[in-house]
Amino acid sequence: MADQICKECNDTIIDREFLICSDCDEYYHLKCTNISPKLYYLKSPIKRRRFQCxxxxxxxxxxxxxxNQSSPLTESLETATRNVTTRKKIITNKVASNSFGSLSVDENFEYSSLTSTPTHVDIGGSNLTDKNTKDCISKLNEKLCELQRKLDNADKEIEDLISENYILKKEIAEFKSKPERCVCILSSKIKNVSNTNRSQSINEVESNLFNSAENKETPNNIESKNHNSTINQKEQHKVCVNEYKKINGEKSKQCRTDEPIPLKHTRKLCIISSNNKNNIKGIAQDYFSKDFEFCHYIKTNAGILDLIQGLDKKLINYTLQDYCVVLIGDYDFRMSQDYNRLVESLLVRQTIQCITHTNIVICIPTFRCAKDTNIFNRKRRLFL
Structure with missing residues (x-):
């Protein structure tokens, strides 16, 4: 398409906004026709094609x-303005470009586009332009108010959504933290339950051993049980071992049954005490279960003479690798007042000296016999 030249100013038309006269087919700039860009965009394409220079x-x-004929009501404004003689050009005050008053009105302006109902045209004055402009401004103000109201509603909805989103994020964070807290609570509960079950089981085992030692077991029964266990350990099983020997350069298979398999000796630990509340068995399991096979005899409210009674029969199968620990209680100090009888009687010394095939450890107590005195310091000679 060749460059078009404006008929009014004889300059080349570069802008996209231009008008073509419907009668002479000449091109015109918008500024040469006194039509503003806003008014240009308000016109429809049909009205742009009807432009006349x-x-x-x-x-x-x-x-x-x-x-000077008055136009009828049914006649359009466009045909009516053709018969109007312009006597004086209307001069309006210049306003800001952003306002609706900046729209310049040309003498060819089609007033029918601004009004929806046919009106009388005042040919002799400028009331028509002012009236149409006021109507246009009022309609635009109404639309502006409606848009403002919609914008306020949208802002309110956005604020509601933001607050709801914040609440939902907070709830999600709480839900995510709940499993971790539940795991911590469950692990702590499991530890507490395991500790309580362990202490209960230890107490039950100690009470059962105490009841069995008081009611059922006697030194003869214990001796017979230990004797049977040693007999079972001394039984030697003959195992067939494949042995290859070279005879004249050939291998011969023989079954060797004359050599017994040596049995591993397990060290033993015997604990004798009169206190069933200090959890001696649990402590022994924690420290000696890997190296020793231990047994625990409990005699409540028993003195030293009662604790070592039948000691040689209880330790009949013990060796020098085994140990017997006697924990002396406070019965002799609380109940017995004749300390000389314990010293002068050689029953304790004689009973212990007779046992030479194993190791015996006597633990001396530290109970108080008076308010400010320790028995360990005053009466240690009673058990030496």
Missing amino acids: KSCVKKLQDNDCVL
Whole structure:
């Protein structure tokens, strides 16, 4: 398409906004036709094609014979303005470009686009332009108020959504932290339950051993049980071992049954005490279960003479690798007042000296016999 030249100013038309006269087919700039860009975009394409330049309008006015006729109500504004003689150009005050008053009104402006109902045209004055402008401004103000109201509603909805989103994020964070807290609580509960079950089981085993030692077991029964266990350990099983020997350069298979398999000796630990509340068995399991096979005899409210009674029969199968620990209680100090009898009687010394095939450890107590005195310091000679 060749460059078009404006008929009014004879300059090349570069902008996309231009008008073509419907009568002479000449091109015009918007500034040459006194039509603002806003008014240009308000017109429809049909009305843009109906544009007439000033020269064509003047020719039509000169050729018309009838002048100053009032237009009927049914006649359009476009045809009515053709018969109007412009006596004086209307000068309006310049306003800001952003306001609606900046829209310049040309003499060819189609007033029918601004009004929805046909009105009378005041040919002789400028009331028509002012009235149409006021109507347009009022409609635009109404639309502006409606848009403002919608914008306020949208802002309110956005604020509600933001607050709801914050609440939901907070709830999600709480839900994520709940499993971790539940795991911590469950692990702590499991530890507590395991500790309580362990202490209960130890107490039950100690009470059962105490009841069995008081009611059922006697030194003869214990001796017979230990004797049977040693007999079972001394039984030697003959195992067939494949042995290859070279005889004249050939291998011969023989079954060797004359050599017994040596049995591993397990060290033993015997604990004798009169206190069933100090959890001696649990402590022994924690420290000696890997190296020793131990047994625990409990005699409540028993003195030293009662604790070592039948000691040689209890330790009949013990060796020098085994140990017997006697924990002396406070019965002799609380109940017995005859300390000389314990010293002068050689029953304790004689009973212990007779046992030479194993190791015996006597633990001396530290109970108080008076308010400010320790028995360990005053009466240690009683058990030496």
